[in-house]
Amino acid sequence: MTSLHRLRAMIIALLVPMTLAGCVGGRGGPVPYEVKDFGRPDAPVAAAPDVEYRIGSLDQLTVTVYRVPDLSGDFQVDAVGKISMPLVGDITAVGKTADELAAEIKKKLGDKYMNDPQVQVAVKSASSAKITVDGSVTSPGVYPMQGKMSLIQAIAMAKGTTDDANPHRVVIFRQINGQRQAAAFDLKSIRRGEMADAEVFGDDIIVVDGSASKSTFKNIVQTVPLLALFRPF
Known part of the structure; x- marks a missing residue:
């Protein structure tokens, strides 16, 4: 169960x-x-300092792809835990840390579109x-x-x-x-x-x-x- x-x-x-x-x-x-x-x-109860925040549904994220402003911006995690980005498409965000999600976006962009993209994800607001x-x-x-x-x-x-x-x-x-x-x-x-x-x-x-x-x-x-x-x- x-x-x-x-x-x-x-x-x-x-x-x-x-x-x-x-x-x-x-x-x-x-x-x-x-x-x-x-x-x-x-x-x-606040999380301990060494506990990384894991993204939740409806959180607001800021994704930055350096030197590619068209791929950068604010994205909201939807009710099923995903965000939708240009080129990347739908990607699951819920349950991941910001660094884990950035690494996954980097891999998807690097596999098809870019050479060694630099990606940063930040939680703008946690719902x-x-x-x-x-x-x-x-x-x-x-x-x-x-x-x-x-x-x-x-x-x-x-x-x-x-x-x-x-x-x-x-x-x-x-x-x-x-x-x-x-x-x-x-x-x-x-x-x-x-x-x-x-x-x-x-x-x-x-x-x-x-x-x-x-x-x-x-x-x-x-x-x-x-x-x-x-x-x-």
Whole structure:
């Protein structure tokens, strides 16, 4: 099982008690609603000085090919981890250091077009602030933060909820004081102005409940030990 699948499994497993404790279409479960001050997440831990930064999706890179300005410029890593350069074409950038990517670009240019090209890659801006939107949304995935964001905006970025979604039960998981914690929100109450729209922070995991996930919940709860679940909520 990949790390992404394990993460999804743990997220889904956390929602099992909510699905079992409350009927579909309403509120329920142990995750609290009406949280007045959910709290800000822990500050990101800086990498050690000897740990090289590895390029991530949506990072902005500056590629310089000396004495060839037409090949130089700023490039954004796309959602699947690639950049597209003249002559070079699509090249995978995600997971590599700037030096590793420069060496690969140098090789591709040197093999066909240039004699000993000199290439430098620099990370212009790292899109480290990302949120995960999962569950019953149209386009689940990992999205970059776009300035200050709210829960409603985050759901909209995932193209809204699906037909089977339960908008009364949406959970935000967040790392606070070294512990994974959670709070539940009701999208309908937020839209009616009865509940405040929650602020969303980088590394938040947002999960929308939905009836289509029932069989998945059953399968996951049989395979994931309860001790693997985050505590406290």
